[in-house]
Amino acid sequence: MEAKSDMQAVQMPWVEKYRPEKLEDLVAQDDIVASITSLIDSGNLPHLLLYGPPGTGKTSTIVAAAKRMYGSTKAYNSMTLELNASDARGIDVVRNEIKEFAGTQQLFLKGIKLIILDEADAMTSDAQFALRRIMEKYSKNCRFCLICNYVSKIIPALQSRCTRFRFSPLASNQIQGRLEHVAMNEHCPTTPDGIQAILRLSGGDMRRVLNLLQATAMSHHDRPVDETAVYLTSGAPLPNDIDRILEWLMNHDFAAAFRDIHYLCTTKGYALTDVLQDLTDKILCLDMDSVPLGLLLDGMSAVEHRLALGTDERIQLASLVGVFVQTRQSLQVL
Numbered sequence: 001m002e003a004k005s006d007m008q009a010v011q012m013p014w015v016e017k018y019r020p021e022k023l024e025d026l027v028a029q030d031d032i033v034a035s036i037t038s039l040i041d042s043g044n045l046p047h048l049l050l051y052g053p054p055g056t057g058k059t060s061t062i063v064a065a066a067k068r069m070y071g072s073t074k075a076y077n078s079m080t081l082e083l084n085a086s087d088a089r090g091i092d093v094v095r096n097e098i099k100e101f102a103g104t105q106q107l108f109l110k111g112i113k114l115i116i117l118d119e120a121d122a123m124t125s126d127a128q129f130a131l132r133r134i135m136e137k138y139s140k141n142c143r144f145c146l147i148c149n150y151v152s153k154i155i156p157a158l159q160s161r162c163t164r165f166r167f168s169p170l171a172s173n174q175i176q177g178r179l180e181h182v183a184m185n186e187h188c189p190t191t192p193d194g195i196q197a198i199l200r201l202s203g204g205d206m207r208r209v210l211n212l213l214q215a216t217a218m219s220h221h222d223r224p225v226d227e228t229a230v231y232l233t234s235g236a237p238l239p240n241d242i243d244r245i246l247e248w249l250m251n252h253d254f255a256a257a258f259r260d261i262h263y264l265c266t267t268k269g270y271a272l273t274d275v276l277q278d279l280t281d282k283i284l285c286l287d288m289d290s291v292p293l294g295l296l297l298d299g300m301s302a303v304e305h306r307l308a309l310g311t312d313e314r315i316q317l318a319s320l321v322g323v324f325v326q327t328r329q330s331l332q333v334l
Helices: 002-011 031-044 057-072 073-081 091-103 125-137 172-185 190-200 205-217 227-234 238-251 256-268 272-284 288-308 313-332
Strands: 048-051 080-083 113-115 141-148 163-166
Touching: 031 057, 031 163, 048 057, 057 073, 057 113, 057 141, 073 080, 080 091, 091 113, 091 125, 125 238, 163 227, 172 190, 172 205, 190 205, 190 227, 190 238, 238 256, 238 272, 238 313, 256 313, 272 313
Parallel strands: 048 141, 048 163, 080 113, 113 141
Antiparallel strands: none
């Protein structure tokens, strides 16, 4: 049994293993954490609406807040109802399960109940309209916390009933300390360029940071987590390959640039969408006049839009090369 539990501990995702248990353990969103802590301690917790990009601490914050409110695990389990997007959350669930939980009172536990609706922007409009009345009816003994990525998908009637907190993407200096702490605890050797590569690819998403660190450590267990290992694990284009692609686009003719880029993307399995994103960052750092820069970004945005609609990558690569060739020709005319 002991060996089995050790194996389960090893296989446990680091995202869950290192999820903050207390509000004090959260590495960012200090103003939000301070506000929620003050509301809990004063006993005036309102309905909450937490929104922002993935991996910024929305769920961790409200779970840690609930544990602060109820103390013991038994009280937390009895007084908290968590529903995620994987659960059925249509109008029937709102009318039955949520209404039943909100309307019943615990015999031996005091205080308000907490209903956490994670990824609330996936709820149907009917379910959201049914929920607004329940929030008012049971506000004496129950509080709701809606968590979503896109606040625009929450109907105004629910937004007006909640205190809103926006979670912004985490800064690199906020992530790096936790990243190095996890790597040290897991005896995972890292290099400075590997740490910077994870931070660069994360986009301020702590969940993605820890998943990428764990995936890289497991797939390259015989070597430290360095820049090359991180990029190979994530499937993102290597920085030197992006430099080569940009050089071809800027200097080669249409046929040569298309041939070389298509061969590189095919042999290394790069998605054109990822290449476009990295190219944009490179181009914005170039010392370029506003007119050609505008032409390039406009053409690249059109290519990205067509890719999002599911068009053929080979055709869109030709279009991308054409954008650069046309921009270069317009500069020669000027």
